[in-house]
Amino acid sequence: MSSAMTIGDFAALTHLSIRTLRHYHQAGVLEPAEVDASSGYRRYTHEQIATARVIHRLRELDLPLPQVKTVMATDDPAQRSSIIAEHLQRLEAELARTRSTVTALHRLLQPDPDPVVELRTLPSRSVAAVRATVDHDDVLDWYDAAVAVLDAAVEPASRRGPLSGRYANALFADGTGSVSLEYTVDHDARVNPVAGVEVLDLPAVELAVVVHEGDHGTIDESYARLGSWVGEHVLTIGDVVHETYLVGPRDTSEPTAWRTEIGWPVLRLSSLSTD
DSSP states (O other): OOOOEEHHHHHHHHTOOHHHHHHHHHHTSSOOSEEOTTTOOEEEOTTHHHHHHHHHHHHHTTOOHHHHHHHHHOOOHHHHHHHHHHHHHHHHHHHHHHHHHHHHHHHHHSOOSSOOOEEEEEOOEEEEEEEEEEEGGGHHHHHHHHHHHHHHHSOGGGOOSSOEEEEEHHHHHTSEEEEEEEEEEOTTOOOOOOTTEEEEEEOOEEEEEEEEESOGGGHHHHHHHHHHHHHHHSEEOSSEEEEEEEEOTTTOSOGGGOEEEEEEEEEOOGGGOOO
16 A cells, blocks of 8 residues: 555545545545544545546535445445436536526516407317316426326327316416416217226416427516516406316427417407407
8 A cells, every 4th residue: 555645644635625635534525544543643644636536526426425425335336426426417407497597587678569369259169178176386296197088088099189277367466376277178079988087178268378489487577568468458357277188298398499388368449459
């Protein structure tokens, strides 16, 4: 074994500070080759330099020390790879969220022109629906489960348009509210008897509609622009927002291609009538 070196020399060779090396020792991640019993001085060997560099790289990836310790202690390559792969997936997800937030901030700093808003009459219709009252934080999980139930109940040939949803304002304002996921169907359509699915007759409604382009992480921007436009041009009625999923994750894995219609119930003024 090579002769031991001081912690200062080892720090210089590995580009790790003395403070960091002491911390790694205390955490059991990188223990010195020798510790003087009387002085407490730590000494390291040249063979430990490669280990120190691996630990340094793992910490550059923000891998928590307990997981670094596991990676360095195990002789199982599959376990090491699994830990690192799972961490990289978390980093990629965080990076995607960061990019989405940066894009949203750029849009706020350089707002788009007034959104293209269409005033539209949504006629009375029959829908096969899954309804619930949910917490805002649970909406995505509920949505995934509701889609599975609806797909089992309504065959593609019976659907008269894309998947849509209705969301009570209380969901956003109070954190809990009623939600409904729906397929439009013929009034006499046969819907498979799947638990939780109802066939409802909905009245006609006037909507101010805008199309949100892109991933759903920035849909709040389109909501804000539509809300501002509605506040300036028409009177709002009701407390349920409509969403129609023209193109979504089930159609393409490319978020930039997703298209979601947002419909805000309004009282159309004669001066803005499109009839």
